[in-house]
Amino acid sequence: MNISRLIAALLGVVLFLPALSNAFEDDESCLMCHKYPKMGRVTEDGTQKSYYVMPDTFSRTVHRNVPCRDCHSNIKELPHKPVKEGVTCDSECHSIENPSTGKPFSHAPIYNAFKESVHGREKQEKGLEADKPYCITCHTNPLYNEAEKAPPKEIIDRCVVCHEDEAFSAKWYNHTSRRIREIKRSSKEIVALCSSCHADQNLIERHQAAAAKEGRELGRKFPYAAVAYQDSFHGKVTKYGNTDAANCLDCHASAENYYLSVHELRPSRDPKSPINKANRVDTCRQCHKTADENYAAIDPHPTHFKEDNLFNYYAEIIYAIVGNVALVGLVGMALFETWGRKRDGVNWVLRVGTSWRRRRKTRTR
Numbered sequence: 001m002n003i004s005r006l007i008a009a010l011l012g013v014v015l016f017l018p019a020l021s022n023a024f025e026d027d028e029s030c031l032m033c034h035k036y037p038k039m040g041r042v043t044e045d046g047t048q049k050s051y052y053v054m055p056d057t058f059s060r061t062v063h064r065n066v067p068c069r070d071c072h073s074n075i076k077e078l079p080h081k082p083v084k085e086g087v088t089c090d091s092e093c094h095s096i097e098n099p100s101t102g103k104p105f106s107h108a109p110i111y112n113a114f115k116e117s118v119h120g121r122e123k124q125e126k127g128l129e130a131d132k133p134y135c136i137t138c139h140t141n142p143l144y145n146e147a148e149k150a151p152p153k154e155i156i157d158r159c160v161v162c163h164e165d166e167a168f169s170a171k172w173y174n175h176t177s178r179r180i181r182e183i184k185r186s187s188k189e190i191v192a193l194c195s196s197c198h199a200d201q202n203l204i205e206r207h208q209a210a211a212a213k214e215g216r217e218l219g220r221k222f223p224y225a226a227v228a229y230q231d232s233f234h235g236k237v238t239k240y241g242n243t244d245a246a247n248c249l250d251c252h253a254s255a256e257n258y259y260l261s262v263h264e265l266r267p268s269r270d271p272k273s274p275i276n277k278a279n280r281v282d283t284c285r286q287c288h289k290t291a292d293e294n295y296a297a298i299d300p301h302p303t304h305f306k307e308d309n310l311f312n313y314y315a316e317i318i319y320a321i322v323g324n325v326a327l328v329g330l331v332g333m334a335l336f337e338t339w340g341r342k343r344d345g346v347n348w349v350l351r352v353g354t355s356w357r358r359r360r361k362t363r364t365r
């Protein structure tokens, strides 16, 4: 038997054996190569890429039941050709069916809402469009995410009375209970996420310049939004751990349909935005029950820049003047007093080495 045929036969066994087993859905044997930590390369533009997929970590992500090629759909055969295009999040799964519709599952409803939003973009973008967040900008799996907790025994015992299968019951219990417990980002995490771009001065200037050139409108607060939020009441208390004060999405997304709404953020000039002038009172009222037009007009992104807020700008100057005048006045008065006492013959004397005592030169008695 010829040696190359032997190798091919062996490779065939290695390639297709795991396909028979069902261990964490690697039924396409991708991990045969991708389980090696050092796997990766440096791309033409000099970025280092890792092609290592940690089986243990992947098996704890929300996508653990999705076969690799349902997402990496450009890979048609094994060993595969170099991959040109990345994964888009609106593709249809071949293997996962949406149990409520019976159709192949897809994130298309979220994707379509997102495409209409201020951040809407394609996966492959260049230039200014690439500054916008894509799905994976906001959704990555933390490297060391916790394993899902085993469901309480008494609940599973109850499900299996009818469903007979423990694994089925545990899977569906975790799927829904996770959402019912409303695991979502904390206010601090949201502020950090939005600020990663909206406090980036270079990004802001790029977009201001482009908008001016194209004659396109940007919000009045676009240049300061994230930085000014830090100076607002909400920003300050959120920074110190308060979880009730408004974060970016409490105002910019609608609480009514939060999980969809965070994907269809709109600028304040859009009548559908919760912070459009017409909707602002209702948005503040979610938390400030007695808010009226006047209250809602309070600036959530306060600055003291002349071009943004003339009142704050002059108020700050006046405060500075008043403060300095008061300080100079106080020190001046103290100096005058000292000078006056000296003139009256009062001296300061160091006694016992530790304190200054006052002794009168001329005794009154």
Ligand code: HEC
Pocket: 028, 029, 030, 031, 032, 033, 034, 041, 051, 068, 069, 072, 075, 078, 079, 080, 082, 083, 084
């Ligand atoms: C025979 C080994 C082998 C198997 C099996 C394999 N890969 Fe790969 N894969 C590689 C190698 C080698 C590279 C690096 C290619 C390169 O440098 O362009 C790679 C690169 C990749 C990349 C990154 C490509 C890029 O340029 O960004 C993806 C995505 C990928 N593989 C997915 C898969 C998936 C999904 C499967 C299973 C269907 C799979 N691979 C199975 C060897 C393998």
Ligand code: HEC
Pocket: 026, 030, 031, 034, 049, 050, 051, 052, 053, 058, 063, 066, 067, 068, 069, 070, 071, 072, 085, 086, 087, 136
């Ligand atoms: C839910 C969809 C999804 C599933 C399932 C999935 N991946 Fe990925 N994978 C992605 C996305 C998104 C990226 C980021 C790169 C991109 O945007 O194309 C990625 C990146 C990669 C990369 C690095 C490529 C690069 O260019 O940096 C490799 C290698 C890879 N995946 C292999 C696998 C393997 C092996 C599996 C199965 C165990 C798998 N993936 C399952 C969506 C998925």
Ligand code: HEC
Pocket: 089, 107, 110, 111, 112, 114, 119, 133, 134, 135, 136, 137, 138, 139, 179, 183, 184, 185, 259, 262, 263
């Ligand atoms: C600007 C950031 C951002 C972008 C971009 C984004 N999302 Fe989200 N997404 C969120 C936030 C915030 C939530 C609410 C849950 C949370 O706080 O993590 C969420 C929730 C979700 C959920 C609900 C998860 C659950 O378990 O209930 C899905 C699904 C989702 N996003 C998919 C997508 C898809 C698909 C895209 C791309 C079309 C996308 N997201 C783009 C920020 C983003």
Ligand code: HEC
Pocket: 099, 155, 156, 158, 159, 160, 161, 162, 163, 169, 170, 172, 173
């Ligand atoms: C009294 C019996 C009974 C109990 C207890 C019960 N189920 Fe069900 N379950 C059913 C029946 C019957 C159906 C299908 C009929 C229907 O859709 O109403 C069903 C449907 C389901 C489905 C939809 C399956 C599909 O593919 O359409 C899920 C998921 C499910 N149950 C999960 C659970 C979980 C999790 C528990 C425990 C917390 C539970 N069930 C407890 C009887 C029960």
Ligand code: HEC
Pocket: 118, 119, 128, 131, 132, 133, 134, 137, 190, 193, 194, 195, 196, 197, 198, 207, 208, 211, 217, 218, 219, 220, 222, 248, 249, 252, 265, 266, 267, 268
């Ligand atoms: C990856 C960077 C990035 C992240 C993260 C990000 N944005 Fe944006 N955002 C942009 C870019 C780029 C624009 C588009 C500016 C333009 O139109 O030129 C934009 C536009 C906006 C606009 C409309 C601005 C206008 O005047 O038209 C709002 C409102 C907005 N983002 C809010 C948010 C909120 C809230 C978050 C956090 C959930 C967030 N953004 C996260 C990059 C980002």
Ligand code: HEC
Pocket: 191, 194, 195, 198, 218, 219, 220, 221, 222, 225, 226, 229, 234, 246, 247, 248, 249, 250, 251, 252, 266, 267, 268, 269, 275, 280, 300, 301
């Ligand atoms: C208390 C509610 C509130 C909070 C919290 C809030 N914003 Fe705003 N935001 C507004 C309002 C109202 C405007 C419109 C102000 C104007 O133009 O007068 C605005 C304007 C903006 C703009 C300019 C574009 C536009 O739609 O006019 C951006 C970008 C923005 N906010 C991002 C953020 C980010 C990022 C955060 C969190 C760091 C945040 N906002 C927190 C209410 C809020």
Ligand code: HEC
Pocket: 233, 234, 237, 244, 245, 246, 247, 250, 251, 280, 283, 284, 285, 286, 287, 288, 295, 296, 297, 298, 299, 300
């Ligand atoms: C998610 C809830 C929430 C939303 C939405 C919200 N706020 Fe607040 N806001 C708070 C909390 C909590 C505090 C701190 C209250 C306290 O301890 O006095 C606060 C404090 C304030 C303060 C500081 C002074 C005061 O009255 O206590 C102002 C001003 C304010 N908010 C304005 C607004 C405006 C204007 C809007 C609408 C554009 C708004 N807020 C939307 C939760 C919210």
